[in-house]
Amino acid sequence: MAESDAREQKKHPRHVAIIMDGNGRWASARGLPRTVGHQRGAEAVRRTVEASLELGIGYLTLFGFSSENWKRPKTEVLDLMGLLRRYLKSEIAELHEKGVRFRVIGDRARLDDDIVSLIEQAERLTVGNRALVLTIALSYGGRDEIAGVARRLAAMVAEGALRPDQISEQVFAENLETADIPDPDLLIRTSGEKRISNFMLWQCAYSEYVFLPTLWPDFGKDQLVEAIDEFCQRDRRFGAAVG
Numbered sequence: 151m152a153e154s155d156a157r158e159q160k161k162h163p164r165h166v167a168i169i170m171d172g173n174g175r176w177a178s179a180r181g182l183p184r185t186v187g188h189q190r191g192a193e194a195v196r197r198t199v200e201a202s203l204e205l206g207i208g209y210l211t212l213f214g215f216s217s218e219n220w221k222r223p224k225t226e227v228l229d230l231m232g233l234l235r236r237y238l239k240s241e242i243a244e245l246h247e248k249g250v251r252f253r254v255i256g257d258r259a260r261l262d263d264d265i266v267s268l269i270e271q272a273e274r275l276t277v278g279n280r281a282l283v284l285t286i287a288l289s290y291g292g293r294d295e296i297a298g299v300a301r302r303l304a305a306m307v308a309e310g311a312l313r314p315d316q317i318s319e320q321v322f323a324e325n326l327e328t329a330d331i332p333d334p335d336l337l338i339r340t341s342g343e344k345r346i347s348n349f350m351l352w353q354c355a356y357s358e359y360v361f362l363p364t365l366w367p368d369f370g371k372d373q374l375v376e377a378i379d380e381f382c383q384r385d386r387r388f389g390a391a392v393g
């Protein structure tokens with residue numbers, strides 16, 4: 151491999167995380183109900199998984215529903231849960247065929263039982279797959295996740311299984327639901343908003359952020375490649391001196 155190729159290889163993001171935003175605005179702009187935007191958003195998920203496989207991305211994490219999204223009108227929450235149910239029923243067999251490992255992070259206790267069992271089935275079925283690790287964040291909040299780890303570690307200390315001075319960044323990270331996946335290299339947010347809305351607060355400490363104006367239902371391979379190109383031009387230093 152030529153040295154420049156090797157450099158490109160090294161720079162290519164291993165883990166891409168996406169805040170999929172703008173379904174509602176996509177629908178409103180067309181005079182359609184928000185739910186149509188969410189339906190088209192599900193199609194964009196399909197395209198993005200496909201493109202990630204083609205591009206050889208190892209890990210793709212998608213923010214599907216935040217812990218704060220429970221505050222939305224009940225009908226919208228029901229629509230989103232219905233869409234999730236349909237996605238789990240219709241997509242998993244194909245994802246498995248393509249070698250995708252499927253996993254979910256977030257507070258499952260708030261999801262309906264049948265959805266939780268569909269998720270568990272999908273995770274069991276695809277556990278050995280290696281082509282792409284697809285993680286969907288559902289009922290997920292970064293602060294909620296961090297508070298959960300603090301609770302677990304505090305309980306271990308109370309039981310005498312851990313000393314406070316043993317709580318390091320590494321121990322903390324090992325207790326996150328994302329313990330077995332690398333931190334995102336690239337975080338993309340669609341829809342033009344420039345905030346992270348409580349997504350992967352711990353894990354994105356050194357991610358490169360790319361904000362695209364595209365509304366999520368219009369997202370596909372071209373936009374993913376555009377974000378990766380932008381990522382490749384960034385100089386990641388992790389606090390070290392410029393070399």
Ligand code: IPE
Nearest residue numbers: 170171172173174175214215
């Ligand atoms: C993203 O689109 C999907 C979810 C947050 C579930 P939105 O529904 O937030 O769409 P906008 O931001 O209102 O356009």
Ligand code: IPE
Nearest residue numbers: 169170171213214215216347
């Ligand atoms: C973030 O989008 C959550 C998801 C994409 C699932 P929101 O639309 O909920 O975020 P805010 O309200 O604009 O910050």
Ligand code: MG
Nearest residue numbers: 171172173174
């Ligand atoms: Mg939004």
